[in-house]
Amino acid sequence: MDLDDVAARLGVPVDQVERLAGDGPSAPLPARSDAPELLDRLAVRPEDAREILDDWPSERWTPELRWLLDRSIALVRADLGGYDWLVPGPELPRYFVYAYLALLDDVRGYHREHGIPDAVSWTTLADLGRNLAVDRRMKGEGWPVMQSWLTLHARGGLYELGRLQFQRGHKSLSLHIPESGPLTPAAVDASLAEARAFFPRHFPDEPYAAFSCGSWLLDPQLRDYLPDDSNIISFQKRFDLSPYEEQAGLDCDVEVMRFGFRTLSTPLGQLPRDTALRRALIDHLQAGGHWQWRQGSFPIGG
Ligand SMILES: CC(C)(COP(=O)(O)OP(=O)(O)OC[C@H]1O[C@@H](n2cnc3c(N)ncnc32)[C@H](O)[C@@H]1OP(=O)(O)O)[C@@H](O)C(=O)NCCC(=O)NCCS
Structure with missing residues (x-):
């Protein structure tokens, strides 16, 4: 992948894709057929779930978007267990939802290693649904901060307790x-x-x-x-x-x-x-x- 080309096609400055260009391992998305149940557990509201399922990554996605998703997953995954704010990629609408879903297995494994009760784990991760609902109310204006915020949950850096x-x-x-x-x-x-x-x-x-x-x-x-x-x-x-x-x-x-x-x-x-x-x-x-x-x-x- 030519990074200048990727940046131009995504319409973002090249430094925003350069920092994603490492070769760390990515993680697969869950099966689309499992997604409705998963999204429900993550408190994703029906209108957001519908949109996520409709846009599910596939061959219809452009190569640069698929590259971005793969490398964004790898970037966040490389810092599993981290707790500092992390920018997972360029400020583009909602692609990070799919990265979050792909990172679930890793973070659930991290939670298990630390003996985190299942209920705390899911309650914490269900902040996704709350954030998507707020983002919808904000007509997308809030998403750049939210995708960075959600990297805390996806790395085991944050827990919701009451x-x-x-x-x-x-x-x-x-x-x-x-x-x-x-x-x-x-x-x-x-x-x-x-x-x-x-x-x-x-x-x-x-x-x-x-x-x-x-x-x-x-x-x-x-x-x-x-x-x-x-x-x-x-x-x-x-x-x-x-x-x-x-x-x-x-x-x-x-x-x-x-x-x-x-x-x-x-x-x-x-x-x-x-x-x-x-x-x-x-x-x-x-x-x-x-x-x-x-x-x-x-x-x-x-
Ligand atoms: C933090 C939060 C729960 C406080 O709400 P609260 O418990 O109702 O707070 P208070 O009782 O002190 O509210 C005092 C008044 O401000 C209003 N108010 C408080 N937070 C409000 C908000 N986010 N939007 C609109 N009005 C709000 C209350 O309705 C009340 O007004 P009223 O007397 O006219 O009814 C609420 O502001 C909130 O949900 N904020 C969003 C999340 C947030 O800001 N997090 C911190 C990020 S750094």
Whole structure:
């Protein structure tokens, strides 16, 4: 394969395909006949499942797309057990779903090696369906981040335990908050308690001293707008915040659009003002303010 040619045909810069050009082993997709049941287990909604089955990789796929899928699987597979964010390939719509399906056997094997209960394994992996549903609501605008995010699940780097997801890390367990109903303090407490037992049992060589989080939810400016006993502010109060630092490549004004409105392109004046949070997000930006992506942590304790 000529990489310049592949990049041109895919319509992406050549460096985005060059980094995929290693010769590591790929993995096969599951049989298409097994896919409906698998997609159901992964909480993929019927309209997404239909689309995935209709576009199933075949001889109809162009050679460069088949090359991309094969090499993207190999790239992620080479880092099985890794837990850092990984860009699995160019920002192209949804091809990574098929890579994710091809990687299931490997990650399920990794989960088994670590004694991860089946229920945790499938609940964790079923974030695929949730992300595809959000991507559909976002008319595809959200997918570039989601395909990178899903490499964490596909490598055994992240586990969903009750209300929260926990990403293994270098020193701390990083918390993530899926969109799955209210973030009540009781649900968070239960999830943290689960994590305190889970990680020493399944990853005894990775002693963690702290929970950490990087999120728009930790911006203290939200306290000017939301009630003190709201779930978001109660969540904030658990953390010791690090001093604010701008993060390269991360614009929190964009991230609040992603998580608060599930759109990146709707003008401020046309966004819905139906909740206290949404009114806050809009008013702050319209007054010339900016939102901050903040980092915080607290000891695992327990
Ligand atoms: C995190 C999350 C579960 C918090 O929701 P919650 O438990 O309802 O939070 P609160 O009780 O503090 O909400 C306070 C107000 O903001 C509203 N609100 C909270 N999150 C909202 C969201 N994502 N979109 C719109 N409104 C939201 C609530 O409806 C409430 O408004 P109301 O009093 O007018 O009804 C929710 O924001 C969410 O699902 N976010 C998407 C995932 C996410 O952002 N993850 C973090 C990524 S870094």
